[in-house]
Amino acid sequence: MHKLLLIIAVVGWRVALSSEMMQQTTGEATFYVAGQEELHSLLVSQLAMQSLLTNMSQDFTAHLAEYKAATGESKSVLANLSQALTAYLTKNATAVHANEHDVNNINMHLLQEVEELRQKVIMHETQALEMADQLQEKEGILQKQEETIQTQNNTLQSYLETRHEMEETLQEQNLALQQHVQSLQEQKEITRKREEDLKEKEESLKLQKVMIQQQEEMLRHRGNLSQQQQQILHQTNREHETLKMDFENQANRTRQLEEECQSLEEAKVILEDQLQECRQNVTKVTVKTTSPTVDCDGLYQQGMVESGVYTIFPACSQIGVSVLCQIHEEPGNYAWTVILSRRRQTPQVDFARNWQDYKNGFGDPDGEYWLGNDNIHALTGGGSYHLRLEATNLEGEKRFAEWEHFSVAHEDFQYRLRLHSYSTISTLGNVFVEIDDVTFSTDDRDSDNWSKSCSASRGHGGWWFNRCGGVYLTSPIGNVNDDFTLMSTWYFTKSSRSYVGLSEVKLMVRRQ
Structure with missing residues (x-):
């Protein structure tokens, strides 16, 4: 390509030079003879230049042939490339069209998912608000429960103190009750012995009364009952009545003591039940006052x-x-x-x-x-x-x-x-x-x-x-x-x- 530009420049320069020389020849005809030598040398130069131009033309022709051959091969390559590029572009156009359809579907699906996510976010926010309200409500309930537990603990403390006092009182009452029961048992034993003595005396009095009645009967028959015997008889009758009343009083006292013993035994059982119930209640209160x-x-x-x-x-x-x-x-x-x-x-x-x-x-x-x-x-x-x-x-x-x-x-x-x-x-x-x-x-x-x-x-x-x-x-x-x-x-x-x-x-x- 550089050679071609050089040849064209030389040819242009030669044409311009020839034109200038022709003008000088025409204008200076009178100097023909004087410039013949100069013209001869100029012709020699022109011949040399013509030979140079011929060589350059041959080189240009050879290079042009090479260029045409190369250009033909390039055109074939370019044609093949053009066909391949056309097929590739056609395939890509089809794929792009399909991808555009898929992208549209994906966009629609993404829009749906975004909308669903937005709805879920709204729902979760609503649930979070509801849970916050419920949590606040539960915190209020827990606070009330803590206050109730504190109150119950105070009640329990008071109850425990009362229970301790009750246990001490019950123990004292139980001790006094045991002593009283023991005393009653001793009195009961004494009363039993007295009853046995009274029964013996009653039997003796009955025998004496029978004997006196027999004696009275005998004296009535004899008709000589003395005043002294009458007094003895009345005295014996009074003693008998007194002993009989003492026996009845002692029997009543024995029954009263037995009833008191029974009542005390029942009271003891009741107190023991109350003590057990008190302990159970304390246990239940203790459980209830915990969380x-x-x-x-x-x-x-x-x-x-x-x-x-x-x-x-x-x-x-x-x-x-x-x-x-x-x-x-x-x-x-x-x-x-x-x-x-x-x-x-x-x-x-x-x-x-x-x-x-x-x-x-x-x-x-x-x-x-x-x-x-x-x-x-x-x-x-x-x-x-x-x-x-x-x-x-x-x-x-x-x-x-x-x-x-x-x-x-x-x-x-x-x-x-x-x-x-x-x-x-x-x-x-x-x-x-x-x-x-x-x-x-x-x-x-x-x-x-x-x-x-x-x-x-x-x-x-x-x-x-x-x-x-x-x-x-x-x-x-x-x-x-x-x-x-x-x-x-x-x-x-x-x-x-x-x-x-x-x-x-x-x-x-x-x-x-």
Whole structure:
């Protein structure tokens, strides 16, 4: 390319030079002769220049041919590149169009998700506000409970002081009572001896009276009764009457002493009962003035000392639930929360109930009762609990079984029961072997795994039935074995699968 530009420049310069020289030749014809030599040399120069131009033209032609060949090859390459580029652009245009469609879909989906997230954020903000209000309300309730506890603690302190004073007074009264009883017993012994003496004297007087009467009869017959004998007779009669009155008075006094002894014994029993009741009340007040707890084991840790009916607050419930708490000191020191209690009593509690009754609970913890499925879920749904079954057969033999993991789901899941890890220390067999992962059923809401209703065929009680086999703790209490319509169980001994009638049952839970 540089060579071509150089050739063109030289040619241009030569043409311009030739033109200038021609003008000089025409204008100076008169000097032809004088400039012939100069013209000759100029022609020589022109020939040399022409030869140079010829060579340059040949070089230019060769270079031009090379350039054309290169240009043709470049055009072929460019054509191929153009075709490939066109195909690539066409493919990319199709992909871009598809991507634009996908991007539009993704944008629409993202917009929907953003809207859903915005709605969720609004809902969560609303829930957070509601929870904040509930938390504030609970803080107020807790503050009131703390104030109540403080008041109860003050009352308890006063009550304890009063109890101490009462115990001292009762001890003094008991000591005085014992002394008085001892004195009365001594007086009673003296009175008994006096009664024996009086009886002897009375017998003697009776004999004397008989003898005197005989003598009077004899004297009347003889008609010579003397005045002295008459006086002696009257004196003897007066002494007899006096002794008789003394005997009656002594007998009355003895009866009074016996009645006083009886009254004092009764008063002693009453005072001892009052002292025991006072101690029990102090125990219950001590338990009640501590912080609310979710189950009986919590109450036991706070100072509960004996089994009985107490109030718990499962799942931080603001409304307390009355339950039967049962303390087991061997093995270990535990307090179990009883969720089912059955026994013979008058009248019997009817366990043929509907779903709502089993949901809420029914009966009396002092006797027969069902704690309620909501309360059982509140107790066990959020933690790990043991389960214990205590059963008594018709002959009075008691056995038990325990499982290490027990829970009941929410009503939305039909109170599904989870149970496993049967304990080898059990004396009952694994009577619940078929009810793990089974939902609750009642006569009006059947969800068992039988084509018919297990509840209807097993006494109309509610239970985790599965296919109806195994154990029936909500059926009526009967008096015979091998009747699965009555409260009964199989595996009363680990090797026996026959149905054994039950007279008493307790089902209870405790935290691990």
